[in-house]
Amino acid sequence: MNAQGRGAGLPAVYGGREPAQLADVLERVLDKGIVIAGDIQINLLDIELLTIKLRLLVASADKAREMGIDWWQNDPFLSGRGQNGLEDRVKRLEREAGLGERDPEENERQR
Amino acid sequence: VTAPATPPDAATAWYVYGIVPADTPDELFEAVRGVSGSPVAVLRTRDVGAVLGRVPLSQFDGDALAENLRDAAWLEAGVRAHDAVLEAALGAGGVVPFRFGTVYRSDEHVRSMLGAERMLVGALERVRGRIELGVKGYLAAPAPPPPSAGGGEQSPGRRYLEERQRERRAAEDEEARRARTADEVHARLAALADDARANPLQPAEASGRAEPMFLNAAYLVARDHEDEFRQAVADVGDGFGADGVSLELTGPWPPYNFVEVER
Numbered sequence: 001m002n003a004q005g006r007g008a009g010l011p012a013v014y015g016g017r018e019p020a021q022l023a024d025v026l027e028r029v030l031d032k033g034i035v036i037a038g039d040i041q042i043n044l045l046d047i048e049l050l051t052i053k054l055r056l057l058v059a060s061a062d063k064a065r066e067m068g069i070d071w072w073q074n075d076p077f078l079s080g081r082g083q084n085g086l087e088d089r090v091k092r093l094e095r096e097a098g099l100g101e102r103d104p105e106e107n108e109r110q111r
Numbered sequence: 112v113t114a115p116a117t118p119p120d121a122a123t124a125w126y127v128y129g130i131v132p133a134d135t136p137d138e139l140f141e142a143v144r145g146v147s148g149s150p151v152a153v154l155r156t157r158d159v160g161a162v163l164g165r166v167p168l169s170q171f172d173g174d175a176l177a178e179n180l181r182d183a184a185w186l187e188a189g190v191r192a193h194d195a196v197l198e199a200a201l202g203a204g205g206v207v208p209f210r211f212g213t214v215y216r217s218d219e220h221v222r223s224m225l226g227a228e229r230m231l232v233g234a235l236e237r238v239r240g241r242i243e244l245g246v247k248g249y250l251a252a253p254a255p256p257p258p259s260a261g262g263g264e265q266s267p268g269r270r271y272l273e274e275r276q277r278e279r280r281a282a283e284d285e286e287a288r289r290a291r292t293a294d295e296v297h298a299r300l301a302a303l304a305d306d307a308r309a310n311p312l313q314p315a316e317a318s319g320r321a322e323p324m325f326l327n328a329a330y331l332v333a334r335d336h337e338d339e340f341r342q343a344v345a346d347v348g349d350g351f352g353a354d355g356v357s358l359e360l361t362g363p364w365p366p367y368n369f370v371e372v373e374r
Contacts, residue, residue: 021318029208032210036228038224039216
């Protein structure tokens, strides 16, 4: 979008930027940039961003976990999420240890 | 002090994209459309100008905003428009990008923000004449290790365990190689930039590449040195090419990664 406006009126050097990948735009526009208090505060970003990022960047969270992709758990912005991330980590560790299908209490006793 | 075209009424608000020097002309934004498709203007004080456009309050207020943020199409259109306006602002002497969704109800509120946030002047000074270039690095996996030799004496169980151990060691080595390569490439490029950031890596679904990403970095570079930096990225990429490294350069971006301030 805005393709028709790109580059017009700019020095020639800025006219030729390739259309950016969504992930590159998202990580900059949502996670970087200066945070100034507005009249309407998007505190919601704190709450919603994990969901949004996952939906847009990772086609399927389950598939990503199978592939061992856990970048969002290392993301300082998202690591505050706590419970869900921890739960996923535990599940993955259990799966790796071959304990995935068992009753959690039994897992405890095994350790 | 110039007031942009039409001030917001009760149904609209000012969406602020970022800060530019006060002498930035409105014409810079003539061709670009902002969030919600609205035209973009500059609201000026003595020191700085706020790049802004009208948005319907109904899209940014309370529950509606929460709803919109969950709508991938709305969000993509929004973040791309936000970026397009700031990309146009690269034509100014400098630009301080704001985070997505900074909204004010009136001209007065924007002006009082500009007056209160004195650090914006310093932030603008730090990025004046500079752009951000992104570098993503990918590392092809090494050839798979040869299958374990012989082992006829060993029990199948023992062979299995040793095989697993070998795999685990290979994965650890590969992880170490990735981290080492990231450090080396980042250090070389950072030495040529005014500032540098290494960000969390993107998953394969986001990068669209089969090889794992080992570096996702941003560099603050003087405009005058952009060509030089591009050449350096190409050279470093070539230098590591034999190791399976490929580097991808993005931008120029507004300096999103270089405007955080001590509050």
